[in-house]
Amino acid sequence: MTSTTSTKPAGTVAERTALAAARIADLLGPDLVSTDAELLLKASSDWSRMSPVLQEKVPAGRYLPDAVVRPRTGDDVAQVLKAAYEHDVPVTPRGSGTGNYGQATPFDGGLVLDLRGLDSIRVNDSGTVTAGAGAKITAIDVAARAAGRDIWIYPSTKGSTIGGFVGGGSAGTGTIEHGSTSDGFVLSLTVAPMDGSGTTFTVAGPDVAPYVHVYGVTGVVVELEIATDPAREWVAVYAAFDDWDAMTGVHRSLLDLPVLPRLASADPPALVPSLPASVPLDPAKHSLRVIAEASTVSEVEARVVAGGGAVVASLADYAETDKLSSMSYNHPVYFLQKAHPDRSWFHMETGGLAHWDAPAAVQEAYDGDVHLHVELMGHAPLAMVVADYVCEDQVLAGIPRLEALGLGVHSPHQWYVDRNVELARETARTTDPKGLLNPGKLVDAPPVDTRLNIGVR
Ligand SMILES: Cc1cc2nc3c(=O)[nH]c(=O)nc-3n(C[C@H](O)[C@H](O)[C@H](O)COP(=O)(O)OP(=O)(O)OC[C@H]3O[C@@H](n4cnc5c(N)ncnc54)[C@H](O)[C@@H]3O)c2cc1C
The missing domain is CATH 3.30.43.10 (Uridine Diphospho-n-acetylenolpyruvylglucosamine Reductase, domain 2)
Incomplete structure (x- = not known):
């Protein structure tokens, strides 16, 4: 490298x-x-x-x-x-x-x-949280909730560190309302540069951008201040549907609830049996799981029933919402892989309306069994398109087919910094003049077909 x-x-x-x-x-x-x-x-x-x-x-x-x-x-x-x-x-x-x-x-x-080891956590008088980069998001959430606050977003890997989430992750529970880690979640950052100075510096507001989702190539984040909301009461709602269209009809309607859901994940029957849900899920049904704000639960339930589905359970226990979160984003792919060790599955991250409007066309991007795990987002859903793995060329060959459907595609099969690349390069000239931070991740010319062109907003 x-x-x-x-x-x-x-x-x-x-x-x-x-x-x-x-x-x-x-x-x-x-x-x-x-x-x-x-x-x-x-x-x-x-x-x-x-x-x-x-x-x-x-x-x-x-x-x-x-x-x-x-x-x-x-x-x-x-x-x-x-x-x-x-x-x-x-x-x-x-x-x-x-x-x-x-x-x-x-x-x-x-x-x-x-x-x-940098695991300090402080809830500030203003309600924001200041945490060491190594603090686990689970611990931050516990501290924030105890102080009456909800952190804006967290990944389905809630046990990951806040520095790693901001350095390498992007979205999760809370993204429907608050977007990604690049959308105001990070209020300020303290960074240690690789410039021989032996110091740290703090940036705030828009100046945090060169340090978000760049895999640490511009500096090591040592502390962050993140945005919160007043804590709400959240309920884990499980619903089941006979078909995809009925489910996605309700899924997309959730964007006009008076309080947006914290999460809304949708899966076809093929992905359902491997999900470690708290309640029994019918393996023949499509599964919709929503973290709904308490005052909206009856409306969500009414829409499920009006849409031809059935409410499986509504669990008013914060721990149950964590359970729903741990079955979101990449996790259904992981659970499928775990349940079928005899098969080799890969996934592609895609964003756009075709998942709701033309699922069959999306599935045709690859041969064989192709499944869509779909997350509600701000303007269009994000999906994990899951298919049988043959070889890298087969994985890449599907990208133009997905793009032809108007989908943004991010290949999770490459390690390059693929967001804010120019900004990262320009910043690293000062903060890492010798190119010693996480070498091999900031490259001059990543292959065009593996570049990020998906946005969660
Ligand atoms: C099953 C599964 C589900 C996932 N679901 C989600 C999801 O819902 N949303 C999401 O966004 N991601 C998701 N991810 C990806 C991953 O969980 C996130 O990126 C996560 O938040 C990373 O945190 P971490 O502490 O494990 O970081 P690491 O994996 O250790 O590091 C991630 C990147 O950040 C850099 N980094 C780490 N700490 C710092 C620091 N202090 N300063 C600068 N750079 C640093 C590392 O060098 C690396 O490039 C998922 C992954 C898996 C395997």
Whole structure:
């Protein structure tokens, strides 16, 4: 893989990392630096195994770091980056490692920075939450709810870190109302640059953009302030339908509820049996699952019945809404893969109205069994198009067919920074002049057919 250092540093990456690691052990204490083989293997990959394409290209163990560092504070991170800069050592930030594009894979070795020790959480008087980058979103949500606040959005991997969600994720529960991580969710960020300064700086408002969804190539985020709403009472509603059109008719109607749902996920029968729902789901029926605000539940139920469906359950328990969230976004694909280890499934992320209006045409993008998991979004649904995997060419061949239906397509089978690329490049010239942060992710010319052209707004 590539890095963009201008003069070739002396020694191998492993040798330089050993020098930097010794310096870091002196500064932070030896316990925070590890070369344990099992840990290095764990830090060598993420959930890219969900993609059969990436499973072949970036499997665990192929790109091993030379050491893992576990800082506890933002100042620790700044010192680690200073030592790494001085010894020309690549650094790959890492939260919980649930990213599914291989974007936390340390292509050039060096240091993996395990940020989970930066786990402070503070609910501010204004209602916003300030958290260390390594704080788990589950813990942030508990603290926010205890203070009467709802965090705007969170992914179906709620156990992931807030820094990883902002660094590598994009959308989830709450997105119907609040959009993606790029839509005002992040109010301010404190960043440690890889410029030899050993300092951090804070940016706010629109200036956070170069640090969102860029896989840490512009700096390591050490603390974030995120947006919240006054807490609402949420209810987990399960509904079942005999056919796709009846279900999607209700699904799309939810956009005009007086209070938007926090989540609304729709699945065909093929995906239903593998969902770990709290209530029994009929495997012959289509499943619609809604996190509805309490005052809208009777209206949602009425629409389900008027649309020809049946209400399976409405559970007024916040933990049940977490359960619904954990069956959203990429999770139904994961559960399908888990339930059928004998088969190889891949998915493509697509956005647009064709999922509702022309599902058969979407399914024709690939041969064999093709299933659509659909999430309600601000203006058009997002879907995971799930199909049998044959080879990478077959996966890519479907993209123009999906685009011909007016769908935006994001291939989850590549690891390049594919949003705000120019902004990231321009910012990294100052914040990472040696190209040491997460090497191989900010590339000059990603293949056209794997570029992101999907937006959640
Ligand atoms: C089954 C499944 C379901 C998923 N559902 C969703 C979903 O609903 N919505 C969604 O958006 N994503 C989803 N994802 C993707 C993933 O869960 C999110 O991207 C997640 O929030 C990543 O958090 P993490 O702590 O695991 O980060 P990691 O995977 O450790 O890191 C993600 C990226 O951010 C970088 N990074 C990590 N921490 C920092 C930091 N402090 N500063 C700078 N860069 C950093 C890493 O280098 C990496 O490039 C899903 C993944 C799986 C496997």
